[in-house]
Structures are given as structure tokens and as C-alpha cells.
Amino acid sequence: MNAWTSYRLQDFIPFTAEVYFRLLERMSETFWPLHLLTLALGGATLALALKHRTRLACLLPAPLWAFVAVAFFFQRYAELNWAGGYVGYAFITQAGLLILMALTGWGVDNAPRATNPPVAIGIAIALYGLIIVPLMAPLNGGSWFQAEVFGIHADPTAVTTLGLTLIMLRGFALWIAAIIPALWLLISGLTLQVLGSTGAATLFAVLVIALVGVVWKSLKSKR
Secondary structure, eight states: OHHHHTOOGGGGOOSOHHHHHHHHHHHHHHHTTHHHHHHHHHHHHHHHHHTTOHHHHHHTTHHHHHHHIIIIIIIIIHHHOTTHHHHHHHHHHHHHHHHHHHHHOTTBOSSOOTTSHHHHHHHHHHHIIIIIHHHHHHHTTOOGGGOOOBTTBHHHHHHHHHHHHHHHBOHHHHHHHHHHHHHHHHHHHHHHHHTTOTHHHHHHHHHHHHHHHHHHHHHHHTO
């Protein structure tokens, strides 16, 4: 027990900030211009969910979660951190959950209303992940290849999906679908905190707001 308590959070992050952000940049360089397609799929998912085509909306992000699992975690992140492969399997699981909900309709909210506060929170989070997150690096003086994009990089994929689940799902299914994106935001936020990035606070804020929305929608659905 004493041996475990001697470890600090930074002991579990075996890479520097320069190495990590270069990895994110290489993802963009390798897969450009796939970004345009993934962003279009994200926008289509949001539009379909708000037009009550919810089961189809659940299906669209699934291949993107599988893509990030393979292209980012299995092929790249696992070279830096032994836990990368396990996170990749979690992302594959999330893809499977979304497909299951699309095919069976389990937990699907067939009539989400933008005036419903938890749904409004979901819309705001989804738009933040789709639009604001990719702009953060260029606005801070970085190159466009340093931008993190939904369906290419893990953080905006998790952020956007958390927002979408608040729109698309309800009840127990909402909790299940939110677990993996929320856990990744926690892990990524802690990682960025160790690396000294200001992005950590943003991820923690999104996580807290999303969880408030999940609890809120769950309580409303019980009434």
C-alpha cells in the first residue's frame, strides 16, 4: 500500500507535452481532408436528432468512434502509453453501444425539444465540440494542423458525443452512453493538467456541465 501511495499522477503520464501535442498534429496531417467529412457527419447527427430522426442520429457517430479507436489509440497513443490499447477497446465499445441503440431503439428520445433545458445543454456542448474546439489552437497562434476535430481526435469526439447523447437518449441508456465519453474527458483532463495545458480546465467544465444535464434529464423523465 505504501508503494502505491508514493506514486503521483505525473508518474502515469510517460510523455511530455511536446510529444503529446505533436502526436495530435500528426493525426491531422495524416488524415486531412477527412476532417471535412467527420464534421459534416457531426452536423448531420445534430440536425437529425433535432428533427426526431433519432435512431439514425445514433448510428452516424458509431464508425467515428471505431476510427478513433484504431487510428489514434491502437496505432499511435498506445506507443506512448501502455493504457492506450485499453482505451481503444473502450472506444470500440462506445461504437457498439451507439449501433445497438440505433438498431433496437433502446433509450432513444424520439421527440427531443430544444426548449427542454437538458436538451439545450446538449446542443450547446455538441456545438462547442464541433465548432469551438477545432478553432482553439489556431486562435491561440497554432497551425490548423494542431486543431482537434470531431471524429479524428479523441477529445472533441467525446465532447460532441456527450452533447449528442443528452439530445438523443433518455433514462438508463443515457447514463450508459455517457460513461465512456465522460471517463475519457476525465482522463484527458488529468493528462492535460499534468502536461501544464490550460485545456484541462475546459474539459473538466464540459464534464461537469454534461453530468448536470444527464442528471437533470433523468429526473425529468421520471416525472
